[in-house]
Amino acid sequence: MRVAVIGAGVIGLSTALCIHEQYHGLVPSLEIEVFADRYTPHTTSDGAAGLWQPYLSDHGNLQETLWNKETFDYLLGHLGSAAAKEMGLFLISGYNLFTQPVPDPSWKNIVLGFRNLTPKELELFPGYSYGWFNTALMLECRSYLPWLTNRLTQRGVKFFHKKVESFQEVSGDGADVVINCTGMRAGDLQPDPELQPGRGQIIKVLAPWVKHFIITHDMKSGIYNSPYVIPGSEFTVLGGIYQHGNWNEENSAQDHNTIWENCCRLLPSLQKAKIVQEWSGLRPARPCVRLERESLRHGHCQAEVIHNYGHGGFGITIHWGCAMAAARLFGSILQEKKLASPPQPRL
């Protein structure tokens, strides 16, 4: 049973690991190969700050809220382990700020200690009149992706550096199942007009005195188009750009100024922060995550494809729940191929 995973961001690597963990015991012949043209630290995931936080509203998409919760609980369970530091996983508290009262988010009971901000706390943030405080998790991909890669390598998963041009390329080569974790470039393998870039730009600074995340929201300009400050284990990420439909991966001087001025206004102490790096990336945005099976025929060949892409600006937040859902789809494929039938009682 050969599985080809296309894509080596947080989605590709975690899905590969989840499938191997769950099915290697049941299917000793299971062979997983990862194909990608970009590996850490050059993936979209590497540009993310790594804060676990879904969007403000799930738009009724309860499935995604459940996947977010599964991811949070899974990560929380790893916090006390020796692996946490190597994974780039740690707790972090912080603020979400608004200019008007808003309904509580779908994730209020998933994070720890969710509450409204007190008037004295709001004094810290002139211009914002309402907000939340909670403790959440950081999962830094510059550590997490190498950690996933090590776990996969230990399990005998092989990695190939190539740009896959079609599903047939890997299925024709012998892959029984293809896992499509191609994020922003899924459209290259199969057109998907619902997948659009949500371009972001960030400035990485040295500001080790900042211990809280601060995410502001402008209900008119939309998610992540308002300044945010997210402290990591080494650098602090300043952001606040979300441009729907913009495919440009080059840094923009105008966006730099927007981010810098807005973040310094939000947190005056940042004026003394040293700028270390600038980065732009494309969030693979979709009205909902595409997580489903598809059978593809090419002549006499049939390949089973599991799509797992379109995680927008919440890939890290939702990744493990999606990996497990993809693994369940994989399990159903195995059942159909009668490779993983339930154990028979001995007569």
Add this chain to the structure above:
Amino acid sequence: MAAPKVAVVGAGVIGLSTALCIAETCPSCSVTVLSDQFSPNTTSDVAAGMLIPHTYPGTPIHVQKQWFKETFTYLFAISNSAEASEAGIHLVSGWQVFKNSPKEELPFWSDIVLGFRVMSKAELKKFPQHQLGHAFTTLKCDCPPYLLWLEKRLKATGVQIYTRKVSDLWELHSEYNVVVNCTGIGACQLVGDEKLFPVRGQVLKVHAPWVKNFIRDGDGLTYIYPGIHRVTLGGTREKENWSLTPDPGTTKDIFDRCCSLEPSLQGAQDIKVKVGLRPSRQHVRLQKEVLSQGGVKLPVVHNYGHGAGGFSVHRGTAKEAAHLVGECIAALQGSSSRAKL
């Protein structure tokens, strides 16, 4: 009297902040700081500098609350300014957890820190040995940055700073009109205060930049305080122990206790061990005294004995000390004008 000359003895957080308050409230005064030790070699440099008050049994609660409130308000403004990183002042959130329920339901300072509330059951899961906890956001003063920033502010206002070992306050009587005694544990020898005693604290300062929240055991013995560059792990409270030498057994014990609260600390790097002697007393000695020898008088303002709570109340006690200095100067000016009649 021409520019009154005030000497402040001691250059820890109390000495420097008191000198600054005097310079602010008495612009006509000539203020000088005298100390044999400066940052990074003061007791203040060992402390984490967390704004979590220590309760002094001998001081009315409303006074302690006022000191803390003044200090918190002062530092809150700095933390929210462009100077925050230079001054070493930053906000930090976290938890104080208890194995046994504390005597008081709410500490007296719960409405001064930010967002104080009881921890939820979900939050307490992280601390399986603890029954109850408080979550809040407070401020931290990192040293050396804070002391160096105070020194810079002092020099900008014209305060002179000299390295000098003062063996007897009286030796200053010919050069200064008022002396302010901020010598911390040094007051034991300097003024023979038998009510002052050391409470030895050993701490580890480690590199663990992923630790963003503080954790403190309500017994006050085990704590994890993330600073700008290092996390302070503590600690001990050893009464009447004068040793400034780090003890290796204690180091291991502190590390183990902190790791049981925060397992990721196993990965901490570059562990530095420090020892400080908390200048402890039933209550802070914050009062005037007039020394006299052979008809010559020297007004003294004492401001020492802050024990485990120096950072938490420093600005409040500095302001009160500055006020007492003002009273001393007024009295001197009153008596000197009487002498002219």
